[in-house]
Amino acid sequence: MPDVSRRVRTCILAALLLSVAAWGTANEARAIAPSGLEDQSLEDITCRRNHVIHLYQQAEDGDPQSQFELAMALAEGSCVEQDPEEALHWLTRAADTRHASASYHLAEIIMHHDTGSEGNARALNYFTMAAEQGHVMAQHRLGVLRLWNASSEEDRHHGLYWLGAAASSGHGFSAASLGMIYGKGMHGVLQDTCMALDWYSAAQELRFHDMADFIAEFIDVHAEACR
Numbered sequence: 217m218p219d220v221s222r223r224v225r226t227c228i229l230a231a232l233l234l235s236v237a238a239w240g241t242a243n244e245a246r247a248i249a250p251s252g253l254e255d256q257s258l259e260d261i262t263c264r265r266n267h268v269i270h271l272y273q274q275a276e277d278g279d280p281q282s283q284f285e286l287a288m289a290l291a292e293g294s295c296v297e298q299d300p301e302e303a304l305h306w307l308t309r310a311a312d313t314r315h316a317s318a319s320y321h322l323a324e325i326i327m328h329h330d331t332g333s334e335g336n337a338r339a340l341n342y343f344t345m346a347a348e349q350g351h352v353m354a355q356h357r358l359g360v361l362r363l364w365n366a367s368s369e370e371d372r373h374h375g376l377y378w379l380g381a382a383a384s385s386g387h388g389f390s391a392a393s394l395g396m397i398y399g400k401g402m403h404g405v406l407q408d409t410c411m412a413l414d415w416y417s418a419a420q421e422l423r424f425h426d427m428a429d430f431i432a433e434f435i436d437v438h439a440e441a442c443r
Contacts, residue, residue, distance in 0.1 A: 268296045283310035284318045291314065296326050311342055317347040320354040336365075347378055355382035356390045365401045372404050388424025392431065395427060399434065410442035
């Protein structure tokens with residue numbers, strides 16, 4: 217990352233990691249809450265389950281999941297003093313072992329904070345690590361980035377492939393994005409109304425609501441011609 221003050225880096229990393237940590241902590245706590253403790257706070261349950269000392273020990277021993285959980289705890293300040301700098305350290309350790317969620321979140325941080333060509337290359341590398349392991353949001357982001365920055369047919373092929381992978385895993389926005397790309401012939405992709413219809417239909421089946429009226433109209437207009 218470029219040289220910036222510790223305060224600036226801390227603010228940026230805390231903002232980017234906080235929402236991730238909140239989601240992960242809440243879902244994990246719900247999954248592990250023992251019988252009889254449902255009325256206690258999620259933080260209390262999580263602190264007992266993921267004791268910081270235990271997480272540190274497991275993380276130091278090289279366990280990627282513990283490294284990721286420790287990074288999230290440090291980013292949120294859950295059971296431990298908030299420390300985005302150390303959170304980034306453990307997130308990177310986990311990502312470098314190809315931990316899918318860590319790779320995805322680290323890529324997002326790099327994309328937001330290091331906008332140069334070297335940073336973009338690093339982000340793409342981490343997005344690819346996560347996408348190859350089935351991380352749907354990483355697949356979507358990788359597909360978008362490869363298409364938006366396509367300079368060759370290979371880039372376009374990979375972009376379409378990863379958007380298709382995300383859509384096939386149930387990501388409605390990816391399906392709608394492919395519909396728009398084929399419908400308008402964007403990013404060097406040849407316009408193909410019937411291919412667009414297929415992807416818009418998939419988005420509709422996946423209950424993607426943001427473009428519901430447009431998608432429904434597109435399907436009505438072109439369905440007959442594409443049978």
